[in-house]
Amino acid sequence: MANAANQKVLVITGNTGTGKTTVARYLNEKYHLPQVVTHTTRPPRAGEIDGRDYYFETEASFPSNHYLEEVVYSHYHYGSSYEGLNRAWEKGPLITIVLDTAGALTYAQQLGEKVEVLYLSVDDQADLTQRLIKRGDQLARIQKRINSAEFVRDLAVPPALQQYAHMVVNNDWIQTKKAIDGIIKNMLK
Numbered sequence: 001m002a003n004a005a006n007q008k009v010l011v012i013t014g015n016t017g018t019g020k021t022t023v024a025r026y027l028n029e030k031y032h033l034p035q036v037v038t039h040t041t042r043p044p045r046a047g048e049i050d051g052r053d054y055y056f057e058t059e060a061s062f063p064s065n066h067y068l069e070e071v072v073y074s075h076y077h078y079g080s081s082y083e084g085l086n087r088a089w090e091k092g093p094l095i096t097i098v099l100d101t102a103g104a105l106t107y108a109q110q111l112g113e114k115v116e117v118l119y120l121s122v123d124d125q126a127d128l129t130q131r132l133i134k135r136g137d138q139l140a141r142i143q144k145r146i147n148s149a150e151f152v153r154d155l156a157v158p159p160a161l162q163q164y165a166h167m168v169v170n171n172d173w174i175q176t177k178k179a180i181d182g183i184i185k186n187m188l189k
């Protein structure tokens with residue numbers, strides 16, 4: 001395992017569909033940054049694999065893990081376990097995790113200087129909806145999410161994180177990659 005003093009986690013947060021998972025995958029492919037796999041009771045989307053995209057849990061199995069934080073998002077449970085976090089840190093000192101803003105706040109509070117936060121947004125709400133449709137999400141599910149309290153909350157970075165979160169507007173993927181490359185190069189210095 002990496003020296004605990006060098007351990008860092010880049011928390012990628014923002015609203016549904018803003019590209020958090022896409023950015024985490026890019027960072028894994030380009031910089032080999034391990035990703036923390038989190039747990040959820042949500043059913044898998046087409047193409048999602050248990051143990052890679054999430055640990056897919058049942059209502060009965062979800063409580064059996066040891067969570068650093070857990071939330072209910074759009075009626076399903078989500079949680080990041082200490083086991084998942086340490087599994088990623090066993091692979092390298094700088095890792096990523098994708099969380100809603102409540103989870104990002106808890107990570108910052110619990111892990112302090114080990115945490116850097118990247119907050120993603122998209123300017124045009126219609127664009128965001130189109131991306132979710134293209135991803136294969138059902139329209140009824142998208143509408144439910146967009147009308148949820150979590151969606152409204154995640155439209156802004158939590159005040160406690162405003163001072164130090166990296167803010168990236170993911171309207172254009174080429175520009176986003178440039179911004180992300182700059183952030184990672186600084187972190188890897």
Ligand SMILES: Nc1ncnc2c1ncn2[C@@H]1O[C@H](COP(=O)(O)OP(=O)(O)OP(=O)(O)O)[C@@H](O)[C@H]1O
Pocket residue numbers: 014015016017018019020021022023098131132134135170171172173174176
């Ligand atoms: N800059 C971009 N331009 C166009 N499409 C994009 C861009 N970035 C991501 N996407 C696409 O938008 C969709 C949503 O992205 P992604 O799944 O990464 O979002 P997310 O923030 O992880 O969403 P959620 O919180 O709902 O899981 C995906 O189909 C992805 O390929």
Ligand SMILES: Nc1nc2c(ncn2[C@@H]2O[C@H](COP(=O)(O)O)[C@@H](O)[C@H]2O)c(=O)[nH]1
Pocket residue numbers: 014015016020038039042069070071073078079080098099100101102103104
């Ligand atoms: N606080 C946490 N948020 C999490 C966790 N795993 C995922 N998420 C966030 O939940 C929503 C919905 O995810 P989806 O895959 O169903 O679209 C999204 O904002 C994720 O970032 C977690 O362990 N804790």
